[in-house]
Amino acid sequence: MIFSTYFRKDKISHFTRSSPFTSHVSLFTIFIFLLLFVFLTVDSSFSASVPLPSIKIGIEKSDRPEDVSLSLQILLFMTVLSLAPTVLIMLTSFTRTVVVLSFTRNALGTQQTPSNQLIIGLALFLTLFIMGPVFKKVNDVAVKPYMDKKISFQSALSKGSEPLREFMFKQTREEDLAVFIEAARLPRPARLTDIPTDVLIPSFIISELRTAFQIGFLIYIPFLLIDVVVATTLMGMGMMMVPPMMISLPLKLMLFIMVDGWNLIVRAIVLSFN
Helix, strand or coil, X not given: CHHHXXXXXXXHHHHHHCHHHHHXXXXXXXXXXXXXXXXXXXXXXXXXXXXXXXXXXXXXXXXXXXXXXXXXXXXXXXHHHHHHHHHHXXXXXXXXXXXXXXXXXHHHCCCXXXXXXXXXXXXXXXXXXXXHHHHHHHHHHHHHHHHCCXXXXXXXXXHHHHHHHHHHHHHCCHHHHHHHHHHCCCCCCXXXXXXXXXXXXXXXXXXXHHHHHHHHHHHHHHHHHHHHHHHHHHHHCCXXXXXXXXXXXXXXXXXXXXXXXXXXXXXXXXXXXX
């Protein structure tokens, strides 16, 4: 009897010692109830004082064709905005520029220096510089007349694509055009105007990649020679445990600085466009 009484007291005292957990649970529950009460009170008073807006999306009857035309133009404009990065990359000099700059960084062996953001930013501004005359011509023959309501949208689209097509034709090889013309099973074109744009665009992209890889190969050659000379010298001296990159990287950087490498690379990119 005494043992059982002692055991109960010990059990009660043990439960009392573990009571901080239960007290925390009780405080947490009270806090949740208070938070819900405050939220519901504030929400009800706010909704009673401030009217909530109603949003309705639907298709309604229109008596004016201009409303439908304006809605379609807005939809087309939003679609063009979403495709603008793709147009910038694929239809301009951006592809060749960013590939050559990436090859330059890899040839130097500087890992992520310059960073991707810096390379893309430099390629973007070089693209704006190279494509400046083309964009100015598009603005003069298509954008301004359309904004002044002198020509229709279809006419502006047709006239605005001509300077861009002319630029792409100058950079595209005949072999790449022949591949896509044959794949599309089109008759042999007599003039450049007979080549559709959907054939010109992939041909232009392939030609840009080929030219960019040619320039990248020429950039790699001097840095590759430095790597070979350094590796051979270390092997001849018996210093096989020394990484060749540790020695060749400062030499490549010194050579790149002495010949004013960035000036030469940017000059080569700009002058590579006809």
